[in-house]
Amino acid sequence: MRYALRVQYIGKNYAGSQLLLENGKPIEGFPTIQEELEKAISTLIKNSTNRCEPESAKEYSRPIKVIFSGRTDRGVNSKGQIVHFDVEEPIVASKFLYHINEILPDDISVDELKEVDESFHAQKSAISRHYQFVFINRKCKNAYDGDLMRVKFPVDIERMQKSLNYLLGEHDFSSFKSSGTLNPSKVCTLSRVECHKADDDRVIIDIVGNRFLYNMVRTIVGTLLYIEGHNLPPEHMKDVLEAKDRTCAGQTVSPFGLTLLEVTYK
Numbered sequence: 001m002r003y004a005l006r007v008q009y010i011g012k013n014y015a016g017s018q019l020l021l022e023n024g025k026p027i028e029g030f031p032t033i034q035e036e037l038e039k040a041i042s043t044l045i046k047n048s049t050n051r052c053e054p055e056s057a058k059e060y061s062r063p064i065k066v067i068f069s070g071r072t073d074r075g076v077n078s079k080g081q082i083v084h085f086d087v088e089e090p091i092v093a094s095k096f097l098y099h100i101n102e103i104l105p106d107d108i109s110v111d112e113l114k115e116v117d118e119s120f121h122a123q124k125s126a127i128s129r130h131y132q133f134v135f136i137n138r139k140c141k142n143a144y145d146g147d148l149m150r151v152k153f154p155v156d157i158e159r160m161q162k163s164l165n166y167l168l169g170e171h172d173f174s175s176f177k178s179s180g181t182l183n184p185s186k187v188c189t190l191s192r193v194e195c196h197k198a199d200d201d202r203v204i205i206d207i208v209g210n211r212f213l214y215n216m217v218r219t220i221v222g223t224l225l226y227i228e229g230h231n232l233p234p235e236h237m238k239d240v241l242e243a244k245d246r247t248c249a250g251q252t253v254s255p256f257g258l259t260l261l262e263v264t265y266k
Contacts, residue, residue, distance in 0.1 A: 002120060003091060005066070006112040007081040009033050012147060012256065013107055017072040017081065033108060037066050037083065040103040044096060045087055069122045069263040070129060073215070075147075075255030080130075080262040084122040091115075120265075128191065130262040131217045133205045135253075137197065147256035148202070155228045157197050162234035163227055164193040164205075166241060167220065174244040176220050177213035178252060186244075188212060206261075218252045226250035 011017075015030035019038070026035050041064045066083040093113045100110050119125075136142075136150040170189040177186060192208035205224075207217055227236050227250075240248045 001088070001090060002084055002086050002116050002118050004082055004084045004114050004116045004120065004122060005037075005110050007033070007037065007078060007083060008109045008111065009078050009081070010107040011072060011074065011076045011078070013105075014074065016074050016076075017068055017078075033072075033078075033081075034066060034068065036105055036108055038064055040100050041066065041085060043103055044099055045089075045091070067122045069126050070212070070260070072260055073255050075258075077259040079259055081260055082122045082126070082263045082265075084116065084120060086118075122263075125265050126263050127266060128208055128210055128264045129212060129260065130192075130206065130208045130264075131212070132259050132261050133207075133217060133221050133253075134202050134257045134259075135221075136201055137203050138201045147254075149254045149257055151203075151225060153229055155203060155225070157195055157203070159234055160195050160203075160205075160224055160228065163224055163237040164195060164220075166234070166238040167193050167207075171241055172244050173213055173216055173241070175240050175246055175249045176216045176223070177246065178215040178219070179246075186213060188216070215252045217258060218255065219246075219249050222250035222253045224250070225253070 009017075011033075014032055014036075017033045019032050019034040020027045020030045026032070045064060064085050064087070066085045069082040072078060072081070091113065096113055097110060104110070134148055136145050136148050137155055138150065139152045141150060167190050170187060172186050173188050174186045188209050188211050190207060190209040192206060195203060195205045197203050205221060207220065223237060223240055226232070227234065
């Protein structure tokens with residue numbers, strides 16, 4: 001039987017979402033969301049089998065393996081990460097949700113469990129991902145800004161939106177990928193790119209796409225801020241996109257402030 005979970009987490013205490021293994025065991029000092037989830041689920045579900053466990057993981061006791069909708073990096077948060085896992089016996093959702101949240105660390109939680117068809121795959125079945133990046137736009141710090149990046153020069157929301165509009169649709173996003181991208185395909189389709197400023201000096205950028213390259217959202221934000229900081233025309237974003245060259249884009253900004261909000265399926 002296959003189940004899907006919706007997971008929330010604060011990413012700053014973890015080395016990303018996916019398990020990091022060395023010689024078949026988790027690397028010490030690099031905790032991950034996957035490791036915490038698998039330990040908690042395995043504690044609740046005894047004598048389960050895992051049909052998709054890789055050879056490299058056999059030395060590490062993992063009766064349950066979870067598959068994520070996508071990888072999030074160190075420091076990135078989630079309000080809607082989806083994972084799936086297989087078990088032999090049915091699960092009572094209400095009891096499972098209560099107990100797993102008692103077991104998980106305070107910065108990880110689960111708010112939904114659904115039985116899904118065995119053809120469902122958290123990553124491959126997804127049709128879109130919604131990411132949101134938030135930063136502070138003011139000169140002076142505030143104790144309640146937390147880990148959010150602060151941009152000291154004023155930004156023009158209307159100009160930023162014009163820059164973002166050039167990213168809508170299907171494009172080769174090679175200019176916005178970091179070298180760690182394993183998938184050779186660089187083509188993504190963005191269906192929504194919007195920004196606005198809240199009353200508390202937060203600038204909020206929403207990006208929805210069918211897939212994302214490694215550090216793509218953070219590099220888009222870095223390029224956006226480069227355009228604003230150097231008073232370049234919004235058309236510069238189009239030039240960067242068409243160059244298909246990472247050296248033409250801005251820096252990859254801090255992961256703090258980036259959140260995976262939602263993953264959608266058919």
